[in-house]
Amino acid sequence: MKKRIITAACLAFLFTHQSKAQNDSVYNNYKKQKLKIEEINFISSYYTQNGDNSAVTGGEGTEKLTDIATNFEVLLSKKDKRNNIHSLDINVGIDSYTSASSDKIDPNTVTSASYQDVRIYPSANYSYANEEKKTVYNGGLSFSAEYDYFSIGANVGFTKTSKDNNREFSVKGMAFFDTWKVILPIELRNNPSDTDARNNDSKPRNSYNLGLTLSQVVNKNFQVAFLADIGYQEGLLATKFNRVYFEDLSVRSEKLPSTRFKIPLGIRGNYYLNDKIVLRTFYRYYYDNWNINSHTFSFEPSYKLTEFSSISIPYRFYQQSQAKYFDAKNQHLLTNEFYTSDYDLSKFSSNMIGLDYHVVDSNKGIFHIKRIHSLDLRYGYYTRNDGLSSHIITLALQFK
Numbered sequence: 001m002k003k004r005i006i007t008a009a010c011l012a013f014l015f016t017h018q019s020k021a022q023n024d025s026v027y028n029n030y031k032k033q034k035l036k037i038e039e040i041n042f043i044s045s046y047y048t049q050n051g052d053n054s055a056v057t058g059g060e061g062t063e064k065l066t067d068i069a070t071n072f073e074v075l076l077s078k079k080d081k082r083n084n085i086h087s088l089d090i091n092v093g094i095d096s097y098t099s100a101s102s103d104k105i106d107p108n109t110v111t112s113a114s115y116q117d118v119r120i121y122p123s124a125n126y127s128y129a130n131e132e133k134k135t136v137y138n139g140g141l142s143f144s145a146e147y148d149y150f151s152i153g154a155n156v157g158f159t160k161t162s163k164d165n166n167r168e169f170s171v172k173g174m175a176f177f178d179t180w181k182v183i184l185p186i187e188l189r190n191n192p193s194d195t196d197a198r199n200n201d202s203k204p205r206n207s208y209n210l211g212l213t214l215s216q217v218v219n220k221n222f223q224v225a226f227l228a229d230i231g232y233q234e235g236l237l238a239t240k241f242n243r244v245y246f247e248d249l250s251v252r253s254e255k256l257p258s259t260r261f262k263i264p265l266g267i268r269g270n271y272y273l274n275d276k277i278v279l280r281t282f283y284r285y286y287y288d289n290w291n292i293n294s295h296t297f298s299f300e301p302s303y304k305l306t307e308f309s310s311i312s313i314p315y316r317f318y319q320q321s322q323a324k325y326f327d328a329k330n331q332h333l334l335t336n337e338f339y340t341s342d343y344d345l346s347k348f349s350s351n352m353i354g355l356d357y358h359v360v361d362s363n364k365g366i367f368h369i370k371r372i373h374s375l376d377l378r379y380g381y382y383t384r385n386d387g388l389s390s391h392i393i394t395l396a397l398q399f400k
Helices: 002-029 100-104
Strands: 036-050 065-079 085-099 115-130 135-146 149-161 167-181 202-217 222-235 243-245 251-253 259-272 277-288 293-304 309-312 315-320 348-360 372-384 389-399
Touching (some): 115 149
Antiparallel strands (some): 036 065, 036 389, 065 085, 085 115, 115 135, 135 149, 149 167, 222 259, 243 251, 259 277, 293 309, 293 315, 309 348, 315 348, 348 372, 372 389
16 A cells, blocks of 8 residues: 555656646747737617607607617637637727607707717626636626716626536626716706706616526537526616606606616527527516516527528517506506606517528638628517517628
8 A cells, every 4th residue: 555655646746747847848839929809890780669658758759769889899819828718808889879759858958850869888808718627707897978877887707618518607797887967857857846866966876787697508409508697776767857647647757766676587498400490499587676577588590591601580579567666647646656657667568570691701701801701681670569669770790
């Protein structure tokens, strides 16, 4: 036994010494690498909607809105001496939108048919991937700003993959610290009964989220993932320029609780039927302490047209219950502590169907431009049973 222990100790020493020598050799031969561009993504979309339940005017009135969004992303990476991967994801987004209902906050100050604003939201995320341990650590910062709103966000995350690459667990924590400039409807700006906030006040709204994902490869054709995203909000959660009309025809600014707790739970499954067809499904159950319960189901069959292109038809069905603070125009009681006529908090169901064309060519490039690696062109039509409908078209290009 003693000889065996000594032999084992010697082998351990030799192994450790040999590994150190090999590592030293690697270090000596290592050439310092600079960050290189892995890919560049450009996404632009046009969105338009219409409806007749504007919250600005108490649940009745036009919801006409248009939005042009552009997003530019650069992904940089490098390997260190141990072949671990360091990645930096830089993202800048700009939205420009017009909203007809925003004219009604103070019609005397608006000269056009709609009110326009611009939102800018840059972000930067860093990740460190240890290929030997199959772990990834990541963190990032984000900012968002528009006329009456400023936000700072931060996130940290961890991902662990099994040795056989068939199972992956990830956890991500996010926090957003927002500041809202209070804008009241013109007729309520000198109303002392509104104890929530006064016009031009700055109020905080903080959001915290914890996301958990467990992915599993069941077999070569089927993959499944379980998702949870626990959320908590605090601060001014009401949109103060939304009007609420009561049973006596009086009007007040929307008032909601200062906290909100959310629990969404989901499951995603992808099934590879054959070399041509992939079926993607998703279900999510959502609950919050404002008494909203919702169900989301989506189904997306994808068909491979050629070696380089595919087409898919995504469909999503959504149904939710009514928040306990919602009521229609002129239906709220004067004794209500909280009140809203925002139809996003009402009971409704919705459908969305779309068409997505995807093409990738790493040899010749898209349009024979070698740097353009892939192109996605997407269209979606959304409708819900309270009359709101929308269209969105999106172009996505990936450069490598």
